[in-house]
Amino acid sequence: MVVSLGELAVRFGCELRGDPQARVERVATLANADERSLAFLANPHYRPQLAATRAAAVVLDAASADACPTQSLICDNPYATYARIAAVLHPAPPAAPGVHPSALVAPGVRVDPSAQVGAFASIDAGAVVGARSYIGPHCHLDGGVTLAEDVRLVARVTLCGGVQLGARVVVHPGVVIGSDGFGFASERGTWLKVPQLGGVRIEADVEIGANTTIDRGAIEDTVLEEGVKLDNLIQVGHNVRIGAHSVLAACVGISGSATIGKRCMIGGGAGFNGHISIADDVVITGYTMVSHSITQPGIYSGGIPLEEAGAWRRLVARFKRSGRLESRVKRLERAAGVQSGQEEDHD
Numbered sequence: 001m002v003v004s005l006g007e008l009a010v011r012f013g014c015e016l017r018g019d020p021q022a023r024v025e026r027v028a029t030l031a032n033a034d035e036r037s038l039a040f041l042a043n044p045h046y047r048p049q050l051a052a053t054r055a056a057a058v059v060l061d062a063a064s065a066d067a068c069p070t071q072s073l074i075c076d077n078p079y080a081t082y083a084r085i086a087a088v089l090h091p092a093p094p095a096a097p098g099v100h101p102s103a104l105v106a107p108g109v110r111v112d113p114s115a116q117v118g119a120f121a122s123i124d125a126g127a128v129v130g131a132r133s134y135i136g137p138h139c140h141l142d143g144g145v146t147l148a149e150d151v152r153l154v155a156r157v158t159l160c161g162g163v164q165l166g167a168r169v170v171v172h173p174g175v176v177i178g179s180d181g182f183g184f185a186s187e188r189g190t191w192l193k194v195p196q197l198g199g200v201r202i203e204a205d206v207e208i209g210a211n212t213t214i215d216r217g218a219i220e221d222t223v224l225e226e227g228v229k230l231d232n233l234i235q236v237g238h239n240v241r242i243g244a245h246s247v248l249a250a251c252v253g254i255s256g257s258a259t260i261g262k263r264c265m266i267g268g269g270a271g272f273n274g275h276i277s278i279a280d281d282v283v284i285t286g287y288t289m290v291s292h293s294i295t296q297p298g299i300y301s302g303g304i305p306l307e308e309a310g311a312w313r314r315l316v317a318r319f320k321r322s323g324r325l326e327s328r329v330k331r332l333e334r335a336a337g338v339q340s341g342q343e344e345d346h347d
Contacts, residue, residue: 001025001089005057008038008088009073012081014059018071024056027086038073038089040082059085092152095134103135106143118155130167142178148204162199162216166226169202174211177202181215181222181238181256194218196238203227209234209250218256225262243280 006020028037030046033055040059041050050058050067057071059078075081095116099105103117106125111117115129118137126143129135133147136155141147145159148167153159157171160178171177183194198217202224208214209232214222217239224236225244235253236242242254243262252266255274260266264278267286272278276290281297284290288302307315333339 001091003088005071005073008085011088012073012075012084014073014075014081015062016071016073017065017068018057022056022071024089026089027082028055030055030058038082038085040078041068042079042082095132112149136173145178160216162221164199164201166202166204166206168205170207172208172210172212172232175208175213177208177214178216179213181218183218183238183256198222198239200224203244206230212236215240215256231268237274249286 002023002025004020005016005018005022005024008014009016009020024038025036028034028039030039030041030049030053033039033053035054035056037055038057038059039053039055041047041064047064050064051069053070055070057073058068059073059075059082060068061076061078062074065072065074073081095114097114097116099111099117100119100121102119104122105111105117106123108125109123109127111129112131112133114131115133115135117123117129117135118139120137121135121139123129123135123141124143127141127145128147130147130151131149133149133151134153135141136153136157138155139153139157141159142161144161146164148165150168151165152170154171155173157173158176163178178200180196183196184191185194196216196218198219198221200214200216200222203226205226206224206228208230211232212230212234214236215238216222220239222236222239223241225242227245228242229247231248231250233251234248237254237256237258239257240254241259243260243264245262246260246264246266248266249268251269254260254272257275258272259277261278261280261282263281265283267284267288269287270284270290272290276293278290278294279297282294283299285299285301288300294300
């Protein structure tokens with residue numbers, strides 16, 4: 001799509017320095033842009049590339065505008081503004097209404113006339129597909145699945161019974177939503193399966209990355225509130241609730257019945273114990289093991305960063321000897337009549 005800079009400035013509330021009639025038709029990086037491209041600068045790491053860019057225009061903030069050698073769209077949040085402009089210049093293909101001849105759609109399925117069902121998709125009786133939704137190739141929807149309007153299942157997505165997707169939800173390839181949670185009761189050394197009777201409710205504007213899995217609830221539903229964004233390869237256990245507009249990076253694992261608050265940011269590889277609660281506006285850095293509830297907003301970290309192998313082995317050896325060292329210190333404190341510093345461990 002070709003759009004003028006003047007139109008973009010008005011539409012997205014930017015200050016334009018340049019010709020409002022100049023047009024752009026695609027986005028590109030600062031280093032590789034040409035005279036028909038729009039680039040952006042949000043990360044100071046790329047500031048050295050600004051002086052040599054050949055972009056028709058650059059989206060940036062006021063502090064960087066004077067250093068820009070070309071036309072510019074100035075705004076407070078260049079990355080967010082770039083994202084909105086990129087969606088205009090590179091729109092997703094609209095659904096082509098209809099059902100592919102190879103798709104298997106059971107009698108009684110309600111497919112809105114404006115929706116598209118792709119090749120080799122299968123939909124069981126009782127499912128509902130909303131207006132302008134797209135069911136990609138090889139997707140499967142069990143009976144009782146409900147899709148609101150403008151849902152997009154890219155390819156090979158499996159939605160089990162009792163799954164509800166809100167408006168504009170995007171689900172990437174390989175995702176499984178609504179499979180049984182990991183529920184087993186111990187009985188005399190064996191494991192008895194606990195029936196998983198709940199569903200999964202996903203609210204509007206959620207995006208779910210490739211090969212992520214979201215388990216159905218044991219009794220009540222697993223819930224992702226509006227605007228949640230999940231990266232690839234995430235495991236969401238049964239009866240988890242993730243608050244609105246939280247974002248989770250790849251390989252996060254959340255055990256059953258954990259609750260994550262609103263607007264949280266979870267780094268890649270983090271793990272959560274079951275039955276804990278995380279407050280709103282919490283940031284968890286990558287590879288952190290969250291073993292207990294967090295009641296206050298803030299940034300939390302866990303784990304030991306990378307060390308050279310020899311240094312790591314020495315650290316582990318010292319850690320293993322720390323109990324003996326603590327005992328020696330306590331004996332010395334008692335001998336010297338000094339109060340133990342044990343109370344400080346609880347600060």
